[in-house]
Amino acid sequence: MIQKTLKNFPYYFLALLLIISIIIFLNLNKENDLTIAFLNVGQGDAMFIETPSKNQILIDAGPDGKRVLREIKKIMPFFDKTIDLTVLSHPNKDHLAGFIDVLKRYEIRYSLSSGAKHTIAEFKEWEKLLNDEKIEKIQAKRGLRVHLDKNLYLDILAPIGKNEYKDLKSFTDSMVVARLVYGKTSFLFTGDMEEKNELQLLNLNTFVDSDVLKVAHHGSKYSSGENWLQAVSPIVGAIQVGKNNKYGHPTRETLSRLEKSGIKISRTDVDGTIILKSDGEKIY
Ligand SMILES: [Zn+2]
Secondary structure: OHHHHHHHHHHHHHHHHHHHHHHHHHHHHHOOOEEEEEOOOOOOOOEEEEOOOOOEEEEOOOOOHHHHHHHHHHHOOOOOOEEEEEEOOOOOHHHHOOHHHHHHHOEEEEEEEOOOOOOOHHHHHHHHHHHHOOOEEEEOOOOOEEEEEOOEEEEEEEOOOOOOOOOOOOOHHHOOEEEEEEOOEEEEEOOOOOHHHHHHHHHOOOOOOOOEEEOHHHHOOOOOOHHHHHHHOOOEEEEOOOOOOOOOOOOHHHHHHHHHOOOEEEEHHHHOOEEEEEOOOOEO
16 A cells, blocks of 8 residues: 555656646736836847736837747737737837847837938838838827727827927937836836937926936937936836947946946846736836
8 A cells, every 4th residue: 555655756746846836826816916027138129018908019120020929929829920010219220120020020000200211221121021011000190099908008208299200310310218106106218318319308398207217229328318318217127238238338437426326237138038017006
């Protein structure tokens, strides 16, 4: 008898393990939090957002399609093949190129951008895919609020003008800047905006105060001025940047301004993909 119990022991053990796994899985499914991931895509921006009801938003897609898909797959449920909204901050390659593979792989419902055009081949391919797949286009403009879930919305703070930025070669003036609000928590997405754009928004008395700041332009010294950091007053500054990039990002100047303002710095080149969650009350 004793011998038989011992012989069966590994099976009891397996059964116990299985029960534990199921409970963990159910717990995960009950989760009601917002997820914000600053994806590690090298030198470029890509931010993946999943709402409590499992709607997905991708803000920029980095320079490399394979890399952004690999990062998305780590977070997104494997059976979900739809990204509800994509946002393009501006059409430079390090923000745009990854979208081509994303558009081929996932069903996209809406695409929000400034309408600024680029001459690179990737831009033409991106535009063609948007048209071929009949993705609904949303023109980004200041004052637009996109509701993403209950108590969750994205406010477009810039571009400031109407359509006059459409064909500008300089993309900083048509940069899509957006503030995501979930309950009492908030996140600010800045693309590659420069200090002159920051001051423009402050001069318009824009409410920019946020818990988390996507540090603009990969930590360039021409962005993240003192006035801006004071107005946003984030707890965390997330920098999306490639290891040993040729631009010297993030710059010493910006890092020291962030440190002086008491902002906790997270960097994708050091920390890898940065995942934050919010329950609407606090961020962890
Ligand atoms: Zn960039």
